[in-house]
Amino acid sequence: MTAVIDRPPAGKRPPSRWAAPSRPVWEEEPSGAGVAGKGLVLTLACLAVLFPLWIVVVTSLSTARTIDEAGGLVMVPKGITFVAYRELLSGGQVTRATVISILITLVGTLFSMTVSVLCAYGLSRIGSLGHRWFLLLLMATMFFSAGLIPTYLLVQSLGLTDSYLALILPSAVSVFNILVLRGFFMGISQELTDSARIDGAGDFRILWQIVMPLSRAVLAVITLFYAVGYWSAWFNASLYLNDQNKMPLQNVMIQLVQKQQAPVGLAQAIKTGELSGLAVQMAVMVMALLPVAVLSPFVQKHFKKGMLTGAVKG
Structure with missing residues (x-):
């Protein structure tokens, strides 16, 4: 007796494991505007979460001069340095x-x-x-x-x-x-x-x-x-x-x-300008x-x- 193996119709690929599950028969197909709107909302939500984190990380990796030129928090990385982390973990x-x-x-x-x-x-x-x-x-x-x-x-x-x-x-x-x-x-x-x-x-x-x-x-x-x-x-x-x-x-x-x-041991470095106090704060965060x-x-x-x-x- 020969076993029968189910195969997909010719010209169709088997469903991928990452493919979205099939919709119930009573649920209508989403419209293009609905899909675009959901994508826009999710993108804005991700940016609202990731943008502050980006600023914190970039500021913690910036030099004292870059932070002074930016007038505070840094959004565009310039002169990346790990001095703050090295001093904190020393x-x-x-x-x-x-x-x-x-x-x-x-x-x-x-x-x-x-x-x-x-x-x-x-x-x-x-x-x-x-x-x-x-x-x-x-x-x-x-x-x-x-x-x-x-x-x-x-x-x-x-x-x-x-x-x-x-x-x-x-x-x-x-x-x-x-x-x-x-x-x-x-x-x-x-x-x-x-x-x-x-x-x-x-x-x-x-x-x-x-x-x-x-x-x-x-x-x-x-x-x-x-x-x-x-x-x-x-x-x-x-x-x-x-x-x-x-x-x-x-x-x-x-x-x-x-x-x-300032943490013990870093107050002097911050006062002399070797290390930015804001960079230390962001690094600790x-x-x-x-x-x-x-x-x-x-x-x-x-x-x-x-x-x-x-x-x-x-």
């Missing part, structure tokens, strides 16, 4: 703040994801001990909080003032992220976990070998949320840290941009934005599956 305050921010982001994200995954998995098991009461208690914290002063007094009483733990523990868990994870975990087939339990697997093994591999999309999205939150956080550091040597990168950027305080800009595209493909599925099924 072992001074900005280098130390960057390392601190990276370590806080890594440790904080790992801790937050561990607590959130364990909590969400426990709440996703209907009928577990205190399931409903714990869920209501967590949801109540989304609408009611103790306030800033009681939180500060609690951190102070625990001896966490001027400690890196004060940058992690007060904001370690997001109830919204837990609810998204819980909704995704509840969407996993109950037959899978039941069969594993019959084979002798415990809850931790089921979570590690079955639930988490099937939840890569939502785990990637929530990890990005926590990482961006830790990387961009500045308020806890300004509230709980007194030692300037412990400040993360965001707080150094605030001191540099808003308070016009680029360093603060770069990790998020690099990581976001890799997680973008998981947003629809991770967030919408978890939110709808929750």
Whole structure:
């Protein structure tokens, strides 16, 4: 018996994997004006986002003379130089703040994801001990909080003032992220976990070998949320840290941009004209934005599956 292979009609190529999906029969074909209008709107939106970033990057790479000739921000690159980045990463305050921010982001994200995954998995098991009461208690914290002063007094009483733990523990868990994870975990087939339990697997093994591999999309999205939150956080550091040597990168950027305080070791170079203060400000902003800009595209493909599925099924 000979197998019959479906082939496209003569003169027609098979559809490309990058081709747009076919439209439903009830949806009319777009008009030329509509396509052109959408393209124009998207182009303007991209320019509105990319143009300020272009100015920040070009200014950070410009010499002091170019910035003086432009009267401030530079739009057209002239005399590209990496002096600002070299001076910032030469072992001074900005280098130390960057390392601190990276370590806080890594440790904080790992801790937050561990607590959130364990909590969400426990709440996703209907009928577990205190399931409903714990869920209501967590949801109540989304609408009611103790306030800033009681939180500060609690951190102070625990001896966490001027400690890196004060940058992690007060904001370690997001109830919204837990609810998204819980909704995704509840969407996993109950037959899978039941069969594993019959084979002798415990809850931790089921979570590690079955639930988490099937939840890569939502785990990637929530990890990005926590990482961006830790990387961009500045308020806890300004509230709980007194030692300037412990400040993360965001707080150094605030001191540099808003308070016009030059980083330690660069004040003299800026005063003598060897280095432009504006270039240093823009370079610090680029360093603060770069990790998020690099990581976001890799997680973008998981947003629809991770967030919408978890939110709808929750």
